[in-house]
Amino acid sequence: MALCASAFLLAAEYYVYAIVSFALAIWMVALLYKTNIRIQNEVALFAEMIYYQDFSGKLSESRVPREIRQLRIHFNRIISTVKRLSREKEIHYQYLQKVLEMIDTGIISYNLQSGEVLWMNDAAKEILRIPYLKTIRALERRNRTFFNNLTHIRTGTPTVVNLTIEGVSVKIMVSKSSFQIDNHPFCLIAMQNVSDALNENEVMAWQKLLGVMTHEIMNSVAPISSLADTMQHHLEELSKTMENEVMEDLRLGLETIGRRSNGLLRFAVTYRNLNRIGEPMLEMVSIASLFENLRKLLTPTFEQKGIEFIVTLRDPNLFLQVDPNLLEQVLINLITNAMEAVTDNEKKRIELSASQGSDHKIRIKLSDNGHGIPSQILEHIFMPFFSSRPGGSGIGLNLCRQIMLMHKGAIYVKSEVGKGSIFTLQF
Secondary structure (H helix, E strand, O other): OHHHHHHHHHHOOOHHHHHHHHHHHHHHHHHHHHHHHHHHHHHHHHHHHHHHOOOOOOOOOOOOOHHHHHHHHHHHHHHHHHHHHHHHHHHHHHHHHHHHHHOOOEEEEEEOOOOEEEEEOHHHHHHHOOOOOOEOOHHHHHOHHHHHHHHHOOOOOOEEEEEEEOOEEEEEEEEEEEEEEOOEEEEEEEEEEOHHHHHHHHHHHHHHHHHHHHHHHHHHHHHHHHHHHHHHHHHHHHOOOOOHHHHHHHHHHHHHHHHHHHHHHHHHHHHHHHHOOOOOOOEEEEHHHHHHHHHHHHHHHHHHHOEEEEEEEOOOOOEEEEOHHHHHHHHHHHHHHHHHHOOOOOOEEEEEEEEEOOOOOEEEEEEEOOOOOOHHHHOOOOOOOOOOOOOOOOOHHHHHHHHHHHOOOEEEEEEEOOOEEEEEEEO
16 A cells, blocks of 8 residues: 555656655565564474473463464474373373383393394393393393393294302293384294293192092002001910911011002192191281291201301391291291201301392292202202102102292292302292
């Protein structure tokens, strides 16, 4: 309109008014250009905030021209929406991370091409006994056998593999899955220590077997033993009318039947006790008090056999919720085995200690400097009836494992021939 007015006034030869009108048009063009520059600066500022993901502030909506104010109002709405979405995403991420940190399943995620580990939870660190893992290849240097087992596991097929850490062998259930993000292949590994579950199932299977076996043995042998006693009694009455040689053979046979029958009955009664461990009567027990009672009880035996007994307890305020009688029975069984192991040593030493790890689990360790346990029989020592000692019953260590499982705990062993053994009770 100003340009049209300028042209009309110029044509009408109103030069003064035409100049004024034209100057007004030039001022409005300058104002429009200035406004356009301001809008461009506002858009550039907002684009810079997007680029650097800086949504901490808020664009001022006061003391700015109306057109800029409207623009900032819409920009602030976008910033609020982005901040809300980012906050929700962060909450979901932290929630998922906390869930993955709390579960007992170890999780490792890594890039299949570079091997770079993207994420690893505390459970995986605890299972592998490593504080940090930069690349999956670093696991090969720590445990080559376990790494090779991981690489050969088929995706989507859970597999149980053996993992030996610090001389202790455990069974790990491993699952693998693959996925892609931005055309980059990744692998997710889930690991779970199933040794305790397998041990519990094994113990239950043995208990059922022992129950059936002892029941059948006692039902079958008891009548035989009773019949042998009856026949021997009748034989004494007939001894006057029978020849001495025949009488002696019959008496010898009946004595043999009776002796073997009674032996089988004692055998059945002994192993039936494996299935008759009562439910633990749990109470808060001071480990210091427990160790002191054991020391007083066994000191005369140690002095008689020349065994140095060392008790180490760095934290005297450690407590366990256990059945003190059953736990004391476990420790006495282990100490008895340790005394047998150090018999041939010149310097006999047994050490009992307790500590609480960073995972808040309490561990009681019993170590000796005895002859050690050969690796070929190490994995069989907790089986019922298995004993490496002449005359051993093979129920002591199995009884210890049953008691630990009843306390929701576990028992581990680390042994080296010629150097000794370490039994660990984990609560």
